[in-house]
Amino acid sequence: MTESPTPDWVRSLRGKILIALAGDPTGMAPYVRAIAEGVDTGYFAENGPAWTVHAGTGTLVAGIRALLLQALHPGALAGVHDWSRYREDPIGRLTGTVRWVVTLTYGSRTQADAETRRVGRFHQRVQGEYRAGDGTDRRYTAEAADLVRWVHLAFTDAFLAGHEASRKPIPGGADAYVADWATAGRLMRVVDPPLTRAALRAEIDAFADRGELRGGERVDDVVRFLRRPPFAGAMGVAYRVLFAAAVATIPRRYRKMLGVRRWPLPVLTLARLVLRVTERALGSGPRAQDMARARLRRLEREAA
Template structure:
């Protein structure tokens, strides 16, 4: 129950977006047999979420948006629940719910503007809705959840990595990004293209240190330390070096973290109210 409360931000542990996923009689973007559904239902997303925050901090534009406009220091769990809401609704919700959620995110993005310093020292303006910044956030997010699943989950991805990358590209279309990688090879190429733009500043180091020592409840900290180390270990060495990370080796962490996540799933139980609500809606829609 403490775990559910932590992730949902709700006193009773029931995610406030459960009703959003359940309502209506329309299909969504994905079915239970699709790669994004399989990946995002898995507890490896706990590692993927931490990894995504670390990767996103490497771009000075996305870092500036977080540093200048996010409430992560004052209300980290509130920001966490907001991100989980978008991921959950986009993965499991109806097309109407996805449109409404995208509208909420787009309204927030209109307020996120400012300036940042590039890798060459130039000052440039940014908007959160800029296609290039959206692309970086998207690929950092997508690659992180993909690698976390590949390393720390026993569930095979239907269609493999290419299917996950191609299908999850739909998630950013409502946010205004019309061009995204459609295969694992394209994803890797876009990461290579972004590499020269990545910057590590004092603020980057501060954010990484904050992520490493996030102000979570004491009962959650031992598990979080393992999840952080696992997230760091799954990052490519060139990005680890930029971030100043020196985690234990993957071969050591993989069995420990995979077993822990399986134990957490067993302890919480096999039922998933979000998935059950989504499946019931899909049955009403006639696609299951």
């Protein structure tokens, strides 16, 4: 039996999604193709927790949630406000983050280390001043231990929550993902990152308990932008559902700081419908994990 051709609307949707995520309508940006060329197995096991979570379409919810939560730390937000071009080039900002995640998750150790150094070189320039939660003015750098830690915590919690919202299993469960992705934290010089979901959530709450997180005009500005980015047509409608889903996964304490509310609709159910359509579109061609599997099979043949 021959396979039915992929509908034009699916190919079109896939191209639009991949431009937003990878900056390339085929999904095969140069860094993605390079994943197949490495000479070692990488930092993360094939089909392990990080592979599974980061391959899922729940990452679309997670990315929005991570940006919202990260914005609650005024130091992290100052770095984005002062140094990021997210307003002028939101797609570029997104694809830069996606490149780091994809490369660390699926690339060889050599490629992942090079990507970490690339991000580190940019971070060396990021510095300035911000008004802390206690009202004092403080200096910041992107390499400051507390800011790097907060970004790791917010990212890990967001991607875990986004995947759980999709109702897909994680090999070994939530704790296994937190422990697996702690490797990325260490690569970014996070000291002793949390290894369980309970420890992760406790550290996030500790930031709030110490008064290090707060809302404000800059946070409101980020929320307004993330609520309605420049996506038109069906993508714009789908994005609004995913934004609402991201909000729904955030604990009430942090929703109040962000000034956002849950929809009075079964938004997670709606989001899962959007994610299923997205998954069908993305499944119509090769992705980063396919490049990683090609590398792993080649290494197996060479070792035989």
